[in-house]
Amino acid sequence: MKDVYILGVESSCDETSISIVKNGSVEIATTVLTQMDTHAMYGGVVPEIASRMHTENITLVLEDLLSKTDLSVSDMDAIAVCYAPGLLGSLLVGIEFAKTLALVYNKPLIKVHHIAGHIYANNLVKEIKFPTLALVVSGGHTELVRMDDDYSFKVLGTTLDDAIGECFDKVARVLDLKYPGGPNIEKLAKLGKNTYNLPIPMNNNELNFSFSGLKSAVINLVHNEKQRGNIINKEDLACSFQTIAVDELIRKTKLAIIKTNIKRLIVAGGVSANSYLREKLNELCNELDVDLSIPPLKYCTDNATMIACAAYPLYLKKEFTDFSLNGKSQEYFFTNK
Numbered sequence: 001m002k003d004v005y006i007l008g009v010e011s012s013c014d015e016t017s018i019s020i021v022k023n024g025s026v027e028i029a030t031t032v033l034t035q036m037d038t039h040a041m042y043g044g045v046v047p048e049i050a051s052r053m054h055t056e057n058i059t060l061v062l063e064d065l066l067s068k069t070d071l072s073v074s075d076m077d078a079i080a081v082c083y084a085p086g087l088l089g090s091l092l093v094g095i096e097f098a099k100t101l102a103l104v105y106n107k108p109l110i111k112v113h114h115i116a117g118h119i120y121a122n123n124l125v126k127e128i129k130f131p132t133l134a135l136v137v138s139g140g141h142t143e144l145v146r147m148d149d150d151y152s153f154k155v156l157g158t159t160l161d162d163a164i165g166e167c168f169d170k171v172a173r174v175l176d177l178k179y180p181g182g183p184n185i186e187k188l189a190k191l192g193k194n195t196y197n198l199p200i201p202m203n204n205n206e207l208n209f210s211f212s213g214l215k216s217a218v219i220n221l222v223h224n225e226k227q228r229g230n231i232i233n234k235e236d237l238a239c240s241f242q243t244i245a246v247d248e249l250i251r252k253t254k255l256a257i258i259k260t261n262i263k264r265l266i267v268a269g270g271v272s273a274n275s276y277l278r279e280k281l282n283e284l285c286n287e288l289d290v291d292l293s294i295p296p297l298k299y300c301t302d303n304a305t306m307i308a309c310a311a312y313p314l315y316l317k318k319e320f321t322d323f324s325l326n327g328k329s330q331e332y333f334f335t336n337k
């Protein structure tokens with residue numbers, strides 16, 4: 001079969017990224033321009049600034065990408081773009097850019113959900129084989145999913161309230177940690193010990209998660225200690241929180257493996273960058289003889305490589321989209337399947 005080259009565009013938050021991927025699994029070239037330093041000055045992503053910076057940078061990102069390869073846009077088989085979820089103004093910059101390329105170069109346009117991108121980033125490591133379990137851990141998603149084929153998702157367990165990434169970010173905020181919260185909790189946790197007694201979330205045999213109780217417990221603890229004039233050991237609290245949150249992910253993943261007897265696990269989403277989670281998943285999969293795939297760190301943060309990977313099965317199914325494509329700031333991935 002002829003090789004398929006897809007150009008992917010990602011601009012859902014504070015990274016402007018464009019990538020070319022061959023056959024959904026071979027990265028040809030990628031450029032990622034992060035705005036993190038700018039937003040860090042404000043303590044979080046400022047949507048208005050993010051979309052302006054995408055507008056300033058996106059053409060330069062394409063120029064930089066094309067300087068890394070002999071391929072040009074006319075060599076592409078399709079243009080793929082992340083359309084949801086994210087900051088609307090940011091998404092729209094990438095969407096309009098992708099539409100323009102598709103129109104000018106007469107290429108099919110493929111819309112990709114951000115979470116599909118995180119899932120299909122696993123193909124960059126080794127081909128996803130089915131059936132597989134997928135642990136999806138991001139700012140808006142916490143799911144254990146069974147996949148029997150490409151784009152076939154059966155949710156086995158989901159969060160009943162907060163997503164795990166959201167929980168990391170809220171706890172980071174109450175500990176006065178700088179944006180981005182998740183990675184800073186991880187850094188602090190490395191310096192601390194698991195000494196604080198926090199409640200175990202959803203301590204049962206179901207596959208659903210709940211993180212709001214744990215989040216509230218940390219927030220209340222910090223407020224109570226402050227009111228009493230006590231000093232909080234932030235390193236220990238970060239470590240205690242991270243241990244209990246990650247251990248919960250591991251416990252439910254183990255249950256899902258045992259219940260389904262599926263011996264493959266892929267991991268997806270920004271929280272999969274967490275080194276304690278990666279370590280515990282390795283231990284679990286060694287113990288249960290499960291084939292584990294976690295994308296390398298650079299593919300766990302936002303990038304267009306994963307968008308081009310996720311577009312490939314859609315290209316094969318000819319699931320193209322027309323030029324009326326719009327951005328969606330919120331769209332839960334799995335309910336639409």
Ligand code: AMP
Pocket residue numbers: 118137138139140164165166168169180181182183186269270271272273274275302
């Ligand atoms: P996503 O929604 O998949 O783009 O991932 C973003 C989420 O991942 C945010 O909530 C981040 O705080 C979280 N995150 C990123 N890196 C880490 C980390 N090392 N540890 C914990 N959470 C992280």
Ligand code: MG
Pocket residue numbers: 114118138269270300301302
């Ligand atoms: Mg992401």
